[in-house]
Amino acid sequence: MSKYSEKPLSFDGLKTIPIVERGGKVRIDQFARLFQKGGGVQQLVDSLPDILAGQAFRGILDALKRARSESRAILWGIGGHVIKCGLGDVLLDLMRRGWVTGFVMNGAASIHDFEIAIAGQTSEDVESVLPDGRFGAAEETGREMNVAIAEGNRQELGMGEALGRHLEKLAKPEFAPHSVLLAAYKAALPVTVHVAIGTDTPHTHPCADAGAIGETTHRDFRLLCSLVRGLDNGGVYLNLGSAVVLPEVFLKAVSVVRNLGYPLANFTTVNFDFIQHYRPKVNVVERPHARSGGHGFAIIGHHELMIPLLAAALVELS
Numbered sequence: 001m002s003k004y005s006e007k008p009l010s011f012d013g014l015k016t017i018p019i020v021e022r023g024g025k026v027r028i029d030q031f032a033r034l035f036q037k038g039g040g041v042q043q044l045v046d047s048l049p050d051i052l053a054g055q056a057f058r059g060i061l062d063a064l065k066r067a068r069s070e071s072r073a074i075l076w077g078i079g080g081h082v083i084k085c086g087l088g089d090v091l092l093d094l095m096r097r098g099w100v101t102g103f104v105m106n107g108a109a110s111i112h113d114f115e116i117a118i119a120g121q122t123s124e125d126v127e128s129v130l131p132d133g134r135f136g137a138a139e140e141t142g143r144e145m146n147v148a149i150a151e152g153n154r155q156e157l158g159m160g161e162a163l164g165r166h167l168e169k170l171a172k173p174e175f176a177p178h179s180v181l182l183a184a185y186k187a188a189l190p191v192t193v194h195v196a197i198g199t200d201t202p203h204t205h206p207c208a209d210a211g212a213i214g215e216t217t218h219r220d221f222r223l224l225c226s227l228v229r230g231l232d233n234g235g236v237y238l239n240l241g242s243a244v245v246l247p248e249v250f251l252k253a254v255s256v257v258r259n260l261g262y263p264l265a266n267f268t269t270v271n272f273d274f275i276q277h278y279r280p281k282v283n284v285v286e287r288p289h290a291r292s293g294g295h296g297f298a299i300i301g302h303h304e305l306m307i308p309l310l311a312a313a314l315v316e317l318s
Contacts, residue, residue: 030050032048045313053300060236060268060270063236064099072231072267073229073231073236076100077246078246080106080108080111083122091103103192107194110160113181114141114145117178120172120175148162148167150212153209159195159219160184163191190227193216194245197210221253224253225253231264233263235268240273244277265293267288270299272299272306276298276300284296
């Protein structure tokens, strides 16, 4: 016999209800459909379960389709990993098909893209060069990016345009077609680059001009604010793999636009990343829609898998 003064609660009087009356959030009509050999990308998308991420993925496609058909802004925020995983060509194909009205980069993305344009390679082995201080010491990267930024600042350009302009002269012909900075510059499609001093390797180069870095990236922030105005009533902002800088910059741009009296509501935001970080979740997916309508989506998975899948689905809609 138990020594406890409390006895197990009797369930004799517990009330139950029929399962039909209870209902359920998941129904069999939402289940995944079997994929048939030779079905193609559209059938693959249609076969996804209409549940959680499968439902979100379709929602993203619907929002992008609407934005393009109604000539709303479609802005792609790009973290460094996206470029160094070889997805620049995929993004440029979407640009040429009309799925991009502007690119938004953090410093890492611009560095990887710049190196691809001038050398056809990027992403150093940090562990092997950090012990002797060679990390971030590539001469051509540091020198030429800083030259581009300083020259661009004298012309009152933003950092993204300055880098693209310099690459038009500097990029190797065999590598140039793979550069987002250069291709977007040639197409006169805006690219903004947002840096924090000390986060990026060119900031350690002897010819770094802190004033020029600050002015050009601030000019790009102001340009981003102009681009964000175009999200109103149907635009889409996608954050691909930036965990801190771009989510913070984007939220400030949203606030600036509203503070200046421009309408900004009922748009879509999307976060693609390996894991759900705090800032993309709140600053991209949630906060921009507080009391203003619209919707935020989050898709978790490897960029090198999820972004080509998204792009393939958009190509099918082109």
